[in-house]
Amino acid sequence: MKKIIVTGKGGVGKTTVIATLARLLAREDNKVLVVDCDPSMNLAMTLGVPLSAVMPIAEERANIHEELETSMDDGHEEIEGLIDEIIDDYIIETDDGVKLIVMGTIPYGGSGCLCSSIALLKLLIGYIRSEEHDFVMIDSQAGVEIFGRGLASEFDFSLVVTEPMPKAIEVARHILKLSKDLGVKRQIVIVNKVEDDTDYAGISRQLGCSEVYPVRYDHRVIEADKKGVLILDYVPQAPVVDDVKRIKEEITGV
Numbered sequence: 486m487k488k489i490i491v492t493g494k495g496g497v498g499k500t501t502v503i504a505t506l507a508r509l510l511a512r513e514d515n516k517v518l519v520v521d522c523d524p525s526m527n528l529a530m531t532l533g534v535p536l537s538a539v540m541p542i543a544e545e546r547a548n549i550h551e552e553l554e555t556s557m558d559d560g561h562e563e564i565e566g567l568i569d570e571i572i573d574d575y576i577i578e579t580d581d582g583v584k585l586i587v588m589g590t591i592p593y594g595g596s597g598c599l600c601s602s603i604a605l606l607k608l609l610i611g612y613i614r615s616e617e618h619d620f621v622m623i624d625s626q627a628g629v630e631i632f633g634r635g636l637a638s639e640f641d642f643s644l645v646v647t648e649p650m651p652k653a654i655e656v657a658r659h660i661l662k663l664s665k666d667l668g669v670k671r672q673i674v675i676v677n678k679v680e681d682d683t684d685y686a687g688i689s690r691q692l693g694c695s696e697v698y699p700v701r702y703d704h705r706v707i708e709a710d711k712k713g714v715l716i717l718d719y720v721p722q723a724p725v726v727d728d729v730k731r732i733k734e735e736i737t738g739v
């Protein structure tokens with residue numbers, strides 16, 4: 486089982502990339518679980534799941550953090566049981582076999598703090614049964630909070646998505662350093678929305694990362710988004726899909 490975290494500045498294309506990647510992997514008979522950790526919960530729609538079918542754990546199990554604390558006191562098997570139960574109860578299977586879990590915003594101590602959602606995520610990916618999933622992919626909120634609470638070392642890959650814009654590149658540089666320092670095994674940068682005149686080599690140099698992959702800008706990605714479908718269904722032959730396939734090959738080691 487490979488665990489992958491996708492991060493980057495807001496709006497750079499994290500959800501588009503992860504949804505396309507997940508579906509490409511599932512088409513090749515991989516068992517793929519994606520976890521939406523972004524409070525705005527866009528991943529379901531991007532995967533073609535209507536919002537009415539989404540069951541955010543935070544809303545369905547409002548006292549989840551108390552359950553977690555109790556199970557932690559009760560030991561390993563209790564946590565494993567709770568995690569199994571959560572996965573069984575809240576997995577949504579999409580048409581092409583990708584499995585989805587939506588975290589929602591889990592309030593902690595009466596506030597909307599994300600800490601307990603990160604704590605739950607840490608348990609979820611730490612205790613998930615590795616034989617049941619080939620890939621577990623996490624779509625995170627923009628920024629670096631997701632690396633808090635010792636979560637980073639759980640991951641095999643950190644996919645850092647950026648646009649060819651200075652602010653997004655600066656965020657990517659920061660995330661890359663954090664994810665490296667905190668122990669993610671392998672860092673891959675995805676420069677999304679690349680155009681013909683993009684100084685791609687310059688971005689690679691700036692980020693000091695040897696594994697940098699481009700995904701081309703294509704207005705049809707936005708058109709597809711507006712229609713509520715993925716580019717993969719809208720224009721299956723689009724070059725942008727080939728770019729994501731290239732990244733998939735890197736992750737699967739093909």
Ligand SMILES: Nc1ncnc2c1ncn2[C@@H]1O[C@H](COP(=O)(O)OP(=O)(O)OP(=O)(O)O)[C@@H](O)[C@H]1O
Nearest residue numbers: 495496497498499500501627701702703706707710
């Ligand atoms: N390669 C691309 N070419 C053109 N537009 C793209 C491309 N990739 C993503 N987009 C568009 O960029 C916008 C943001 O994409 P997306 O929602 O995937 O980003 P995000 O990083 O997940 O955003 P957020 O931080 O809000 O979660 C969407 O309108 C999407 O259609």
Ligand SMILES: [Mg+2]
Nearest residue numbers: 499500523527
């Ligand atoms: Mg997103």
